[in-house]
Amino acid sequence: MPWVTRGLRNGVLTTRYPKRPDGYGANWRGAVSVRPDGAGRPPVTDGLCPTGAIRPGATPHGLAGGPVGGPVLDRGKCILCGRCVAERPDVFSFDSSAEVAALTRPGLVVPPTEESEAALATVRAELSRRVAALRKSVHVRHVDAGSDGSEEWEVAALLGPVYDVHRLGVFFTASPRHADLLLVTGAGCTGMAGPLLTTYEAMPDPRVVMAVGTDAISGGIVRSGDTGPGGVGEIVPVDVWVPGSPPSPFSVLHGILLAVGLLPAKRGPA
Amino acid sequence: MTNHVPGTGQARAAGDDLWDETEVGVGEFAATVISGLGGTAERPTGGRFAGLFGSARTDGTVWLRAAIARLGRLEVVSCLVPPAPPGGQAAYRGLTPDVPGAAWYERELADMFGLVPEGHQRVDPLVLPRDAQTPPPRPGSAGPRAEIVPDESALPAHVTGEGVFTLPYGPVRSGVFESVQYLIETPGEDIPHVRARVYHKHRGTERRFEGMTPADGVLLAERVEGVASVAHALAFCQALEAVASGPGGGERAMVPEGALLVRALHAELERIANHLDSVLRHTEAAGQAVANARLGWHKERVMRLRSQLCGHRFGRGVVVPGGVSGPPALAPSAALDELMGLDADVVSDTRHLMATSSFVDRLRGTGVITPEVAARRGALGPVGRASGLEEDLRTYRPYAAYGLIEVPEHRYRGSGDALARQLVRLEEVRGSFQICRSALESLAGRPANGPWAVAVAPADGTAWGWAEAPQGELLYMVETEGGRLRRVKPRSASFHNLSLFPEAFGGDIFTDFAFIEASFGLSIAGVAG
Numbered sequence: 037m038p039w040v041t042r043g044l045r046n047g048v049l050t051t052r053y054p055k056r057p058d059g060y061g062a063n064w065r066g067a068v069s070v071r072p073d074g075a076g077r078p079p080v081t082d083g084l085c086p087t088g089a090i091r092p093g094a095t096p097h098g099l100a101g102g103p104v105g106g107p108v109l110d111r112g113k114c115i116l117c118g119r120c121v122a123e124r125p126d127v128f129s130f131d132s133s134a135e136v137a138a139l140t141r142p143g144l145v146v147p148p149t150e151e152s153e154a155a156l157a158t159v160r161a162e163l164s165r166r167v168a169a170l171r172k173s174v175h176v177r178h179v180d181a182g183s184d185g186s187e188e189w190e191v192a193a194l195l196g197p198v199y200d201v202h203r204l205g206v207f208f209t210a211s212p213r214h215a216d217l218l219l220v221t222g223a224g225c226t227g228m229a230g231p232l233l234t235t236y237e238a239m240p241d242p243r244v245v246m247a248v249g250t251d252a253i254s255g256g257i258v259r260s261g262d263t264g265p266g267g268v269g270e271i272v273p274v275d276v277w278v279p280g281s282p283p284s285p286f287s288v289l290h291g292i293l294l295a296v297g298l299l300p301a302k303r304g305p306a
Numbered sequence: 307m308t309n310h311v312p313g314t315g316q317a318r319a320a321g322d323d324l325w326d327e328t329e330v331g332v333g334e335f336a337a338t339v340i341s342g343l344g345g346t347a348e349r350p351t352g353g354r355f356a357g358l359f360g361s362a363r364t365d366g367t368v369w370l371r372a373a374i375a376r377l378g379r380l381e382v383v384s385c386l387v388p389p390a391p392p393g394g395q396a397a398y399r400g401l402t403p404d405v406p407g408a409a410w411y412e413r414e415l416a417d418m419f420g421l422v423p424e425g426h427q428r429v430d431p432l433v434l435p436r437d438a439q440t441p442p443p444r445p446g447s448a449g450p451r452a453e454i455v456p457d458e459s460a461l462p463a464h465v466t467g468e469g470v471f472t473l474p475y476g477p478v479r480s481g482v483f484e485s486v487q488y489l490i491e492t493p494g495e496d497i498p499h500v501r502a503r504v505y506h507k508h509r510g511t512e513r514r515f516e517g518m519t520p521a522d523g524v525l526l527a528e529r530v531e532g533v534a535s536v537a538h539a540l541a542f543c544q545a546l547e548a549v550a551s552g553p554g555g556g557e558r559a560m561v562p563e564g565a566l567l568v569r570a571l572h573a574e575l576e577r578i579a580n581h582l583d584s585v586l587r588h589t590e591a592a593g594q595a596v597a598n599a600r601l602g603w604h605k606e607r608v609m610r611l612r613s614q615l616c617g618h619r620f621g622r623g624v625v626v627p628g629g630v631s632g633p634p635a636l637a638p639s640a641a642l643d644e645l646m647g648l649d650a651d652v653v654s655d656t657r658h659l660m661a662t663s664s665f666v667d668r669l670r671g672t673g674v675i676t677p678e679v680a681a682r683r684g685a686l687g688p689v690g691r692a693s694g695l696e697e698d699l700r701t702y703r704p705y706a707a708y709g710l711i712e713v714p715e716h717r718y719r720g721s722g723d724a725l726a727r728q729l730v731r732l733e734e735v736r737g738s739f740q741i742c743r744s745a746l747e748s749l750a751g752r753p754a755n756g757p758w759a760v761a762v763a764p765a766d767g768t769a770w771g772w773a774e775a776p777q778g779e780l781l782y783m784v785e786t787e788g789g790r791l792r793r794v795k796p797r798s799a800s801f802h803n804l805s806l807f808p809e810a811f812g813g814d815i816f817t818d819f820a821f822i823e824a825s826f827g828l829s830i831a832g833v834a835g
Contacts, residue, residue, distance in 0.1 A: 039596040039662070042655070042658065049603055060610060086525055115525065117623060118623060180484045181507070182485070182508075183507070184533075187532070193602070197602055197603050208481070210480030210481065222485075226453055226456060228485055228506050231485070251529075257514070258509050258510075258511060258514060258529065265453070
């Protein structure tokens with residue numbers, strides 16, 4: 037069978053996301069949440085989380101959804117190992133969704149606070165103004181700033197037939213001069229700070245920066261304590277944060293669409 | 307062993323059938339390693355140089371260990387390098403003049419420990435260029451853990467030949483790639499020489515292991531080389547299990563058979579995904595759009611099957627010290643159905659691809675690693691097998707369920723070019739499907755309630771673990787103390803094979819570069835550390 041008929045053999049394999057929800061993406065274990073009902077449950081012990089994403093009893097007054105004095109989980113540090121869910125299923129649970137990107141760093145902390153929600157509205161409005169020109173077509177430049185190599189697979193998968201981001205007007209470009217969106221993976225190690233900054237500075241305005249993966253947000257387990265690279269936010273100004281270790285291709289795609297305001301309105305804010 | 311490595315005697319007793327360690331003085335170190343690599347009356351066949359590992363102590367000394375791979379076991383030669391004399395540098399007789407494969411290891415040791423290998427021609431910085439004032443990080447010594455900023459001025463610049471210039475390619479490259487810089491020395495179109503600079507993405511992972519619990523360590527091991535997470539978790543856990551069982555440790559842990567099967571299943575799915583990724587890079591470079599789309603779909607199906615089996619697309623969280631985290635989340639029969647369909651599609655498409663002359667012509671004769679070079683440098687994994695080396699740890703030093711399941715023999719004997727490496731990978735993909743099928747069939751009849759893991763309490767001392775990662779032999783040196791990790795050194799096949807990369811450029815031109823790189827199938831994260 038020649039290639040041309042081979043290519044037609046299995047019909048359209050491409051997801052309909054974001055127009056329609058995708059079964060695989062919707063069932064993805066994309067994030068950990070703190071269960072709201074905390075009456076009478078024993079407190080969470082220190083040291084439960086290998087990356088220090090959980091602060092026991094840190095919730096202040098005025099939280100939306102969380103109990104006072106309950107634990108706080110920073111998805112920007114969470115590597116989704118699932119230890120907290122396995123050990124304390126009464127407190128933590130996996131979220132079945134790949135839509136985990138956020139527009140602010142505090143927006144990754146659950147349960148969310150009212151202040152972070154208010155700040156988010158300002159950030160969203162500012163970003164929306166900035167990216168107005170990019171909605172029909174956005175060119176992405178990827179830079180690895182010290183990843184473990186898995187994020188690159190998930191980003192590259194977006195160009196394959198299953199995710200096919202070209203249908204959404206998203207293109208990857210080699211030259212930062214042509215790029216609107218800087219997609220950064222990896223923990224932001226010192227050796228990549230210079231090349232990353234050079235790439236960022238070579239991009240024309242308006243430009244948007246995405247930190248893809250928990251490593252890129254906080255250094256993840258590579259940071260482990262007080263040392264090690266602490267995320268790319270220390271090098272370039274980040275607009276969109278996509279947690280995951282690594283984030284699934286749907287999560288990366290959701291982040292791109294969130295960045296340029298291409299998510300259908302009914303899906304609401306992230 | 308001396309008291310510098312506490313409890314090693316006990317540990318060695320348990321791991322004795324897997325490795326043995328000979329301690330020599332620093333003066334005899336090089337000679338002992340070199341004679342171990344050559345054939346002797348007792349051992350007619352020579353060993354293969356598998357790496358050089360360092361571990362610093364707080365008193366300024368450094369344990370140096372050379373690993374020699376043999377059929378069925380690992381031989382380790384160790385010595386204690388004394389601290390640097392005042393105003394001088396710690397030194398030992400380098401292996402590189404006699405063992406060419408040691409060149410990169412000795413450069414890495416110089417970066418990380420400040421050790422000087424006497425006799426080494428050029429100890430250029432590799433993973434961490436430092437200026438003269440910055441002390442080395444000395445992993446294992448629990449010293450200051452401040453981050454070191456790589457200093458590019460510590461790197462020599464050199465170009466040889468008339469009309470030759472250096473083209474720096476990277477670290478930010480065109481496309482979605484890991485960061486690495488290739489310095490291509492060229493008069494225009496030919497590539498007479500290439501050098502790789504990997505330090506840009508040095509993350510200092512080795513030092514992060516220090517002080518971790520084994521349970522946390524496996525999470526980090528999975529992220530040392532993210533595309534080979536399962537192999538890294540396996541090698542790391544197997545090292546701990548070799549010397550760990552019961553409350554005090556010192557005995558080999560008896561990992562349940564079901565867990566061994568699950569480990570093999572995930573390791574083989576990882577191999578399929580990695581090999582398909584390598585093929586994908588070839589088709590992309592060759593502009594084979596339909597083949598690229600088809601294989602991209604197949605790879606995504608493998609990733610989805612993995613996530614359905616364990617909840618993670620890279621199989622993270624499956625392997626834990628003592629076993630696996632649980633039974634496959636997908637019923638073996640359902641997984642088998644998906645696997646069979648995938649197998650048929652992959653075989654059909656890759657067979658057609660290898661019959662597409664516009665594709666095959668790009669690979670034939672490209673990037674040749676001759677059998678002599680491969681043998682001399684100890685090329686690992688598919689790169690070695692494509693150049694006539696047979697070694698595969700799954701049969702040479704079996705682990706996981708490879709003693710229970712038959713591992714298909716490598717029949718292909720390659721000619722050392724990119725085409726040979728491609729054919730080796732495709733043969734291995736078919737073999738991996740077969741192993742997955744056997745593992746799933748064997749798992750189908752087992753109760754889901756396990757047991758899936760045993761408790762593991764590592765004994766103090768040094769242990770070795772290994773796995774045949776998709777890239778080739780992966781080694782872990784793990785030192786434990788008081789139930790915690792004191793020093794962990796992963797040695798990925800990517801590190802070893804990238805040092806061979808310049809050898810593949812004999813008469814190749816610029817447009818061959820993408821194919822040669824893809825045919826090596828390496829991950830830079832595993833090289834830079």
